[in-house]
Every structure is written in structure tokens, then in C-alpha cells.
Amino acid sequence: MRIFVSSVRKGLEEERDALPGFIRALGHTPVLFEDFSAQPTPSREACLKALDSADVSVFLLGPSYGHVFQETGQSATHDEWVAAKTAGKPRWVYRKQGVTFEDAQQSFARDVEAYATGVFRDSFKTTAELMTKLAEKVNELGSMPSPLSFAPLTQPVSLQWSLDEAGVEGGTPIPLVELHVLPVGFTGHSARQLEELSTSLADRIRQTGAVNDNASLTLSSSQAHATVSIPLTRPHRWDDPRPGEPVEVCLHKTGQVSLRATLPRDGMGSILDQDALPRQISALLRFIGALNLIQHERIVVAAGVSAPRHTQLDRFNPHQSRTRAELSAYTRSFTLQTEPDESISLAALDTGSDEVAKPLARALIKQHPSGA
Structure with missing residues (x-):
């Protein structure tokens, strides 16, 4: 399984450095922009293409919203959130506790966590706690019930x-x-x-x-x-x-x-x-x-x-x-x-x-x- 990790690096450096090796240890393939080699395509296009190739997307919400791109009026993580939702990718959201969110990041978090249109998210304080919760989620993936009700x-x-x-x-x-x-x-x-x-x-x-x-x-x-x-x-x-x-x-x-x-x-x-x-x-x-x-x-x-x-x-x-x-x-x-x-x-x-x-x-x- 390919697991795409989306977040701003600032304020989440330790988590992003630890996750690739941990995901491999679980027997899966991590996909992060740090691993991308030089490519002829624009960075945004390359990231969205990598997201499309993944089976699951993991979103880490830290204090920073990130650079706002003129083409979309939003950050790369926000772009990837919309693309993952459009593609129907499973989205796992983990919010870091004990940090102060920028206004734009707080607004983005509200969209992500909205009751009707967002997803339920988890939280973490340390990298070790994040990895434990991610491992539990990977194990749960195969037995998830239908999200629908009629x-x-x-x-x-x-x-x-x-x-x-x-x-x-x-x-x-x-x-x-x-x-x-x-x-x-x-x-x-x-x-x-x-x-x-x-x-x-x-x-x-x-x-x-x-x-x-x-x-x-x-x-x-x-x-x-x-x-x-x-x-x-x-x-x-x-x-x-x-x-x-x-x-x-x-x-x-x-x-x-x-x-x-x-x-x-x-x-x-x-x-x-x-x-x-x-x-x-x-x-x-x-x-x-x-x-x-x-x-x-x-x-x-x-x-x-x-x-x-x-x-x-x-x-x-x-x-x-x-x-x-x-x-x-x-x-x-x-x-x-x-x-x-x-x-x-x-x-x-x-x-x-x-x-x-x-x-x-x-x-x-x-x-x-x-x-x-």
C-alpha cells in the first residue's frame, strides 16, 4: 500500500523525518515530496500525481498553513486535501497538540474537521504517539464498515x-x-x-x-x-x-x-x-x-x-x-x-x-x- 503524507514541513520536521522509515517498517510505501527527484513537471502537478498514485493520504495539521500559491489561492496541503477528497482517497487526519495554529491554518482545520463535509480526526503530542496511532489505523483499514446510511x-x-x-x-x-x-x-x-x-x-x-x-x-x-x-x-x-x-x-x-x-x-x-x-x-x-x-x-x-x-x-x-x-x-x-x-x-x-x-x-x- 502506498501512503501519501501531506503537511507543511515547518513545525512538523521530526514527524516527517520519522514517518518514511516507520511506514516502510509496516510493510508499506511512503510517498513524501522530500523523496521526489528532479522532474520536468511543475511541483504542484508532481505532488498531485504522486497523491493520485497513493492508496491512502495522511494529513498532519501543525501550526503553519504554508505558502499560498497564486494559481489556487491556497497552500499545497490544502490543494492536496481537495484532490484527495475529489479522488475518493481515504484521508487520515492527525492534529498536533500543544502548538498555536496560524489563523489560516485554523480556518483550514475547521474545513477538514467540519461535521458534514470533513472527517473525524485524531490528535498527537509526540512523534511516538503519532506512529502508534498510524499503525492502528493501517491495521483497521481492511475491516472498515460502509460509511453510508440509507x-x-x-x-x-x-x-x-x-x-x-x-x-x-x-x-x-x-x-x-x-x-x-x-x-x-x-x-x-x-x-x-x-x-x-x-x-x-x-x-x-x-x-x-x-x-x-x-x-x-x-x-x-x-x-x-x-x-x-x-x-x-x-x-x-x-x-x-x-x-x-x-x-x-x-x-x-x-x-x-x-x-x-x-x-x-x-x-x-x-x-x-x-x-x-x-x-x-x-x-x-x-x-x-x-x-x-x-x-x-x-x-x-x-x-x-x-x-x-x-x-x-x-x-x-x-x-x-x-x-x-x-x-x-x-x-x-x-x-x-x-x-x-x-x-x-x-x-x-x-x-x-x-x-x-x-x-x-x-x-x-x-x-x-x-x-x-
């Missing part, structure tokens, strides 16, 4: 859908998978709150690390919602295989957050892959969670696919485009859409995303005429 809805919920609005590229409809998350029992945002959140929406999207730093994000807003459009990444050739990618984030006044993304596709069209679709939905759930727009403990989740007649049930190969595909022979219209009948705990947008994504993906594929 409850039947007492009354139907009203969701805003966009299934009649397919994407278009080169005059051709592009099916989009859309995911909707609505906090249960939330009274909605005031006009002032919606405006404030609209202003920060593009920055929140960039901070997730899920879109290119150079992507030109476009904001549009009304009294009912705020929407940020994300440009598609252009392939080298029109028929190059392309994984699904987000194209739109919408925050509704009701509190609903909606995310639309392309499906995996190649020169033969868009693909509903029984293995790739749950992974994509899980990633989209974590993306929504990383935006930090929903803090209610109970939510409902629904998914759908626009223009489903332009999809095929098939296998997506990211390295090679298909040479044949079954073209749609369906004359009648059909929809791919789930309707929630239960609420889920907020862990669905984090560590429980895989468990939630699988039945959503199965339901969509089952509704497709080829999957019936």
Missing part, C-alpha cells in the same frame, strides 16, 4: 433535469451523463447566498483539480441557478478515444447541484460501458463533494443520460478506437433516468461514492433497450 423518503423530491439538452459537437448530438444531488430538508439559498456562491463557483471547480488549469470556464446565472460551462479537451484526431469529461456544473437556488459530462467515446460514438460507467459516476459524485456546496447530512442522488439513442452498450478502450459498432435501430424514444426513493448520508459524495455509483450505473444500463 433511509426511505417520506415524500417525493423535485429535481431539475436537463435530459432534453444534449451536447453538440460538429453538428452531431453528444449524449451526456448527468448527475443530480439535492440536500434533503434544505430550504434553499437566498438570492444573496446564490450570488455569492455563483461568484466562487468557477474557483471551486478549479480547486478540485478535475479540470485543466488553463480551461476557459464560462459563468452564466439567473435568479434560479448559476451554471459554469467547461470546454471539452480536444483530441489529436476526431476519432481518438476520449474518456468522459465534465462539461457543466449547475447550482440551483433549491440547493441542488447538477453535473453533466460526456460519456467515453471514440470514432464510432458514445459508449455505455458497464465497467467504465460506475467509475465515472463515482468520480462525478466526488467532484460534487469537492465543490463543498452541500453540507446537509442527508441527500438524494439521481442520474440520467441525454440523447440515449446515440449511445451503444459496448466496451471502451482508451488506447484504440472501435472499427465497428451497432448503430441504433430503435424507432421509439426511450429514456435513461433514475428516480430516487431514499436519502443517503453525505458520505455518498466521498468515501461512499463507489457504493452509490454501482446501482445507478446498473439501472441506466438496464433501461437501455440493448441491456434489457
